Amino acid sequence: MPAWAQGHSVHRSGSHGRGGPRIPAGFGELSGDVIDLTVGSGHRIVEGRRGPGIAVNGSVPGPLIRLREGQNVRLNVTNNLETDTSVHWHGFLLPFHMDGVPGISFPGIKPGQTFTYEFPIRQSGTYWYHSHSGLQEQSGHYGPMIIDPAGAEPVQFDRDYILLLSDFTVLDPHFIMSRLRTGEGYFNRQLSTWTDQYPMSAEERRMWAEMRMMPTDIMDIGAPTYTFLANGRGPTEGMEYLFRAGERVRLRIINGSAQSFFNVRIPGLPMTIIAADGQNVRPVEVDEFQIGTAEIYDVIVTPGEADAYAIVGESMDRSGMALAMLASRPGARAAVPALRDPPLLTMGDMGMNHGSDGMDHSMMDHGGAAADAAAGEMDHAAMGHSDPAVPADAADGAMAGMAMGGMSMDGMMMRDTTLLPPDVAIGPGIDMVSMAPTDKMGDPGLGLRDVPHRVLNYRMLTALEANHDTREPSRLLELHLTGNMERYMWSFDGRMYSAVSDVPIRFAWNERVRVKLINNTMMAHPIHLHGMFFELVNGESAEHQPRKNVVIVQPGASAQFDLTANEPGDWAFHCHLMYHMHGGMMQTVTVVGPGGGA
Template sequence: MNDLIDRRGLLRGASLLSGGLMLNAALPAWAQSGTGGLKPDMPTLSGEDIALKIGHSAFTVGGRTGHAITVNGTLPAPLIRLREGQNVRLAVTNTLDEDTSIHWHGLILPFQMDGVPGVSFPGIRPRETFTYEFPIKQSGTYWYHSHSGLQEQMGHYGPIIIDPAGADPVAYDREHVIVLSDWSFLHPHEIFRKLKAQGGYFNRQQQTLIDNAPMSAADRATWGRMRMDPTDISDVTGTTYTYLINGHGPGENWTGLFRPGERVRLRFINASAMTIFNVRIPGLPMTVVGSDGQYVRPVTVDEFQITVAETFDVIVAPTEDRAFTLVAESVDRSGMARGTLAPRAGMSAEVPPLRPRPTLTMKDMGMGGMDHSGMDHGDGAAMDHGSMKMRDKSKAPPGMTVGVGVESIASMPVDRTGDPGLGLEDVGHKVLTYRDLISLTPNPDTRAPTRTVELHLTGTMERFMWSFDGEKYSEGTEPIRFERNERVRVRLVNDSMMAHPIHLHGHFFEVVNGHTGNHPVKHTVNVLPGGIVDFDLTADAPGDWAFHCHLLLHMHAGMFRVVSVRPLEGEAA
């Protein structure tokens, strides 16, 4: 099972890390045509004992070859397929010259097995093996990745599928696992260095005086006075990223096969380091049936936004004997991942052009849901945004550190769970929102929260500094403490002008979206600029858990905290 040929078939002349065999010149069928069987035809590991080896590989896309960090020599890493109710032992061997780790994203397990160096275990030293062992308590679509340095950006990620112990409530005839990711030939530390030197380094879509974007000269001047760029949507863009589907670039046409009339389950995983994607299949509606591995009531949409670290399961039912293009457009529309669903290999459909890039609005600045066109409140009084005190401490909550790392405090943040995402407000078709998500089964804990913990997502593009409540993790922040089994409402307030996917390890939480009793259950939630997201948490997993923005470079820059749930097993309350 471990003698796996490279996912991309492109370690030319290199030995396979798992078996020491020389690479066969012939590409395996799944590397040529994507997946076509009833189950994904990608390298798959299963059973109670699984061996993983982390090492260096060459990776080629778009005719160029770069250096990757891979698991068992593949990018993405092998699919790990498990069953609810089993136990699993995963022996992870580190062949790198630096420490490494694996975090099992979204899995409920003992905190010592969670895989975050310095929080839940020491990490895996070079040329050592660490064995993760835990019971499988859930089913659904998940993934795994490094939590060491910036290895995740270099290819250290892969999918996990857990089949339910009983009948699956989702009926389907065939499935495809679709791992979305971003790849750069620049080393991630070099990307980070460039962003620290100039926050907008990779933004090649800045507005000019002759820009045709729907913004008045007065509005453009206002943004200028505030030293903010309304096109600063993604820190890292298509100027350096190639966007991948299962390791394939857009020119390589990854293809998933179907027979007309089948119900096809597509398991989307956003394993990118920094890229939020907008996903659509022109001409083919998608019925969302799962979010972050948890079942939701079916909702049919034409497009959805998937933030970093989220997963969505959808059902498509193509009836025509033709190809459909799968489009995963980066949120700033600087590039796309592209694949094909087709009845036969070698087919393709028209690839739509990139849509016009969106721009931020005053709503994204935390100015509420008002219409700010014309800069008028509606009462005849014009708003002088240029004279706004963007670091006005009077707007900061007690205890927040408002220094050079806090660019702004949102004066009127609003609940944006009903928003489809930046640039998707007027696309002319149905786009998924968080308010569309309703848990298929009732939420198990019906207790009202006993308190609210409010956290502000803070940062500055200019200095590329990111934090919670104005404090970087490296500055010695105190853990966020919960009593075991405490019922808490956590309020996330985004004071910055970038979306932040916030992930809590070791727990699921209920996103408060108006469907009381059936709130969607998630492990990662996207907080839009100037937005508020509330979630209710039952702190039922004792231990120390990472809590962070899943934009890798934001976490690296300081948007990270530890959640401490006590007492532990055997401790006195």
């Protein structure tokens, strides 16, 4: 046992201290009925840069926990930090007091204390675990889990690998949070160069400035503040997976980052998606997919005769990439593609899109070659009137009409709160209201709407096994995702978690509900429900709507899921961008038990 893991003999540094022992990248494997985990702190060095570290069993990521469906597991978690910690078993069906969310499921784990989780394993697939305390995920408190099925796997494979994507910073995450609250764009390297690359009219400049945003503000934090990691290793640190030509390789890809979306591709190698958030889907072949924070996709690839293939996890803002290699021999390396041009936000991403198909074909994603054209297109296409059948003057007329309807392009633009239902709390926590949010289940995500190959979107996901409950939902619950970029306030229905932590969203026992999430912000939010799977309303039959527990709600758009409320207790429901959750975008969901109590 490394010295740092021996609680009695180790100096307990602060939870995000940069002192203490060096924490290595990569992880071992644990299995069995009793698993012992120790949370401790130290420092990490990624590509020569030293940053804070919180490790589980001495590594980042923490150990792979590999269990089998049908077993019972006891997990003893010892806290060697100076602050409280917790472990949340992401995506697990379990008794709610084993879910690991301080303040909702249990009080948390005090320094020096050991907490024992125990629950039966009722599912199979790829999952992960992470801290639900403070900002500890940013410093490395996360790890992968695999639950092997009780029966046969639905697909065959020769190799089985985990690719856990994350983001590393040398900064204390509390410093990042405070800077996000005081200076939007501080961590966005694109800001200073944007106006040079893409000339704007004075009007456009004023609109973006009034929102304290730029069209490139699609992630709160990018490189170089972040270095993107593959299994804890930076892009130059040699993460590789061995293969022989013709083998079927299963890659279990987990987005374990604090705050990053990735666009994943393997140039020269198509990927067959076989599971989403741990749940089997009908195999679907793509060349690229976007993975939001906390999402999981299992893919099968069949490498050919090439010496190596690059697995590229490009950050959504294209400021950097996580990188690993499929290698036919140790050290084999493929060419790494350059970062693509950053995508641009559009008026469609402000909920002004009138597009029909859930797709926004406006000025987005034209890349550098079309940048000049894009700037010119902004007047019309960017307003959502990209349909060439709509004459420009008609489009302008529509805009004028909307302006008369309450929207002003001046002052507090795009904040017509009369568009919100009466149960939304109107206040300084809302700086934008989507005017015409459309369902974007068919949207592959920012930066991927115009790429010249096959890209996954939620409409392509189909549950492999039929869903148990195919009842029509008996009610529609509409929830608005709301925020104030400048003050970094985030919320559901205008209420930050601190204001509603005692006022849960209640579901009756076994109630079948359709939940509609409407994004009144310009950022994509990966919304996560604990303790249950929901089914994306993506055009599939009720029997085969894909089961997930994270759904990305695109900027200015809506997304829907159906839920059978059959796991009693109190569950966290939140944006999985860690700084958004910490900034208030979280609620408690209570499922009333069959006897009437929680």
